Amino acid sequence: MDRARSTAGSSAGERMAFGRDCGQDCDQDPNQNPNQDCSRSCGQFPDLGYDLDLGQVVALIQRSGAARVGLQAPEGLKRATPLLARLISQMTGAEVIISGDPCFGACDVDMDLSREVDLMLHLGHSELGEGPINVIFLEARMRDDLLAVVQKASGILKTKRVGVATTIQHVHKLNQALQALKDHGIEGVLGPAGGRIKHPGQVLGCSYSTTRGLNVEEYLFIGTGQFHPLGIALATGKRVVVADPATGNVSEIDTDPMLRRRFGAISRAANARKFAVLVSKKPGQKRLELARRIKALGEAKGLEMFLVYLDNIEPDRLLNIGAEAAVSTACPRVALDDAAKYKIPILTPPEFEVLLGERKWVEYAFDEID
Numbered sequence: 001m002d003r004a005r006s007t008a009g010s011s012a013g014e015r016m017a018f019g020r021d022c023g024q025d026c027d028q029d030p031n032q033n034p035n036q037d038c039s040r041s042c043g044q045f046p047d048l049g050y051d052l053d054l055g056q057v058v059a060l061i062q063r064s065g066a067a068r069v070g071l072q073a074p075e076g077l078k079r080a081t082p083l084l085a086r087l088i089s090q091m092t093g094a095e096v097i098i099s100g101d102p103c104f105g106a107c108d109v110d111m112d113l114s115r116e117v118d119l120m121l122h123l124g125h126s127e128l129g130e131g132p133i134n135v136i137f138l139e140a141r142m143r144d145d146l147l148a149v150v151q152k153a154s155g156i157l158k159t160k161r162v163g164v165a166t167t168i169q170h171v172h173k174l175n176q177a178l179q180a181l182k183d184h185g186i187e188g189v190l191g192p193a194g195g196r197i198k199h200p201g202q203v204l205g206c207s208y209s210t211t212r213g214l215n216v217e218e219y220l221f222i223g224t225g226q227f228h229p230l231g232i233a234l235a236t237g238k239r240v241v242v243a244d245p246a247t248g249n250v251s252e253i254d255t256d257p258m259l260r261r262r263f264g265a266i267s268r269a270a271n272a273r274k275f276a277v278l279v280s281k282k283p284g285q286k287r288l289e290l291a292r293r294i295k296a297l298g299e300a301k302g303l304e305m306f307l308v309y310l311d312n313i314e315p316d317r318l319l320n321i322g323a324e325a326a327v328s329t330a331c332p333r334v335a336l337d338d339a340a341k342y343k344i345p346i347l348t349p350p351e352f353e354v355l356l357g358e359r360k361w362v363e364y365a366f367d368e369i370d
């Protein structure tokens with residue numbers, strides 16, 4: 001098989017905008033109305049608001065001669081997978097197997113399925129770096145227009161040179177955002193790709209490298225939710241304005257509520273003597289060396305520390321293990337986003353260092369994965 005590890009991106013020529021020209025018998029002409037909602041016109045394809053670039057992947061499957069193809073998608077795209085599997089089968093003759101397990105990111109490739117198939121399609125994320133060579137990352141591009149919300153955000157930006165960051169779903173429209181800023185006399189700056197970040201200006205919940213070292217005093221984050229902009233604010237110590245293309249809302253990030261919650265978690269963990277150090281089996285979340293260092297740090301302070309290896313970290317998995325607190329070396333979101341689900345305090349590694357007095361609270365750092 002040819003080298004298959006790649007991200008299927010914006011190739012021209014063989015490109016097919018999935019969801020608009022799905023190959024079904026249809027009396028609609030997608031070229032007449034490129035924004036038509038195919039789910040309304042034929043009911044065959046659930047319109048999820050994304051374009052999936054399939055043409056290059058179909059060509060790759062055909063060129064590689066793959067007879068068995070795996071299909072993995074995050075929850076937001078899963079509804080599209082049955083039809084996608086059928087189309088791939090029809091177009092390539094390959095057997096397609098859909099991964100039914102949860103998928104949280106490119107860190108979470110279904111390794112078992114990747115071993116069962118010749119080629120694996122991982123939808124919705126860009127590759128993180130090293131991984132199984134038979135996995136193709138197929139980015140999903142959100143159709144939301146950025147123009148209006150970035151124009152709105154320009155009104156509350158305070159400086160004329162701002163760092164711009166977004167998530168993978170919107171990176172293909174960053175030029176549109178930069179132009180909208182320029183029209184308002186603001187220079188938008190993108191940090192370079194590198195490490196687990198594939199595109200300039202892209203951030204992950206576990207990596208804000210593109211926002212560091214920019215000569216700016218504030219940032220514009222384009223996307224949904226609070227987690228990524230909180231990460232930018234804590235990684236840079238600068239003001240962050242959020243422009244949400246889904247709602248059209250513009251807001252400013254306040255890190256205080258989150259920091260108060262995290263201080264509370266560290267304080268509650270101060271009473272614990274038995275700590276589970278959680279290590280993820282997921283290939284892009286596994287930090288066993290860090291877990292060993294955390295274990296040694298705790299033991300040096302007289303705490304009982306034990307390593308726990310698991311796939312999905314969920315409250316039930318920790319019930320019978322007898323830990324009074326935990327340190328998660330897996331996805332930072334486990335401790336920072338899901339803390340309320342757990343009966344025991346769950347800390348990130350930098351927070352555990354604060355607990356032990358190895359790091360000052362004023363040096364609080366968001367947990368990131370290199």
Ligand code: SF4
Pocket residue numbers: 104105106107108204205206207284285330331332333369
């Ligand atoms: S580790 Fe967490 S934040 Fe990082 S890519 Fe995976 S799911 Fe996303």
